Amino acid sequence: MSIKENLLSLKNTFVNPHCLLVAVSKTHPVDAIRVAYDLGVRDFGENKVQELEEKQAVLPKDIRWHFIGHLQSNKVKYIAPFIYLIHGVDSLKLLTEINKQAEKADRVIHCLLQVYIAKEDSKFGLDENELEQLVQSEEIKSLSNVKIIGLMGMATFTDKEDVIRQEFRFLKSIFDKLKSKELPSNFDLKEISMGMSGDYIIAQEEGSTMVRIGTAIFGEREYK
Numbered sequence: 423m424s425i426k427e428n429l430l431s432l433k434n435t436f437v438n439p440h441c442l443l444v445a446v447s448k449t450h451p452v453d454a455i456r457v458a459y460d461l462g463v464r465d466f467g468e469n470k471v472q473e474l475e476e477k478q479a480v481l482p483k484d485i486r487w488h489f490i491g492h493l494q495s496n497k498v499k500y501i502a503p504f505i506y507l508i509h510g511v512d513s514l515k516l517l518t519e520i521n522k523q524a525e526k527a528d529r530v531i532h533c534l535l536q537v538y539i540a541k542e543d544s545k546f547g548l549d550e551n552e553l554e555q556l557v558q559s560e561e562i563k564s565l566s567n568v569k570i571i572g573l574m575g576m577a578t579f580t581d582k583e584d585v586i587r588q589e590f591r592f593l594k595s596i597f598d599k600l601k602s603k604e605l606p607s608n609f610d611l612k613e614i615s616m617g618m619s620g621d622y623i624i625a626q627e628e629g630s631t632m633v634r635i636g637t638a639i640f641g642e643r644e645y646k
């Protein structure tokens with residue numbers, strides 16, 4: 423199947439046509455990104471800073487680049503001038519550094535807080551208590567060059583649909599709870615980034631507003 427055919431059949435299976443498709447282009451060459459771009463895709467997701475910088479330099483400037491991986495604080499400066507949305511923010515330290523680099527670049531950078539929802543061991547994401555603490559902290563209020571526009575989560579890697587559905591439902595419930603609270607002025611909660619190639623339909627049924635899809639568009643990744 424070609425990228426074109428993949429994109430068409432993917433869009434046909436969207437439960438929510440308004441859900442944003444972020445095409446995850448990590449490991450794929452710029453030529454593949456250009457094919458998707460020429461078919462109208464403008465949102466692309468990458469998870470390595472250096473790879474993202476290299477691609478951003480040679481591709482059209484109206485691409486909206488999403489950082490979807492684990493971002494190290496010392497690398498924020500390289501993407502701060504152009505990044506559109508950082509999906510995986512999971513500490514005050516990282517958020518503070520994003521704010522600092524955003525200020526230098528004279529921008530407000532949009533971020534999603536990553537919440538840990540899976541049943542498997544993972545180092546990344548905040549649990550419900552940590553999320554609560556971060557949101558309530560004094561420090562977060564003064565970060566005027568970041569805007570927190572939602573939450574991001576990854577379900578357990580399993581083919582058990584009920585497990586995945588429960589986890590996405592849990593993320594949606596955390597989102598709704600958070601949204602009903604009084605929040606600092608740098609919060610404007612509207613996005614829930616959940617769903618990948620294997621589980622985006624369930625994610626959309628459970629309230630996803632952004633899906634991050636690689637394999638179903640570009641095919642299997644080859645890691646060298």
Ligand SMILES: *Cc1c(COP(=O)(O)O)cnc(C)c1O
Pocket residue numbers: 446448469490491576618619620634635636637638
């Ligand atoms: C790689 C990646 C994806 C895309 O995964 P596919 O299964 O290829 O669709 C989505 N989200 C994150 C955080 C990723 O690292």
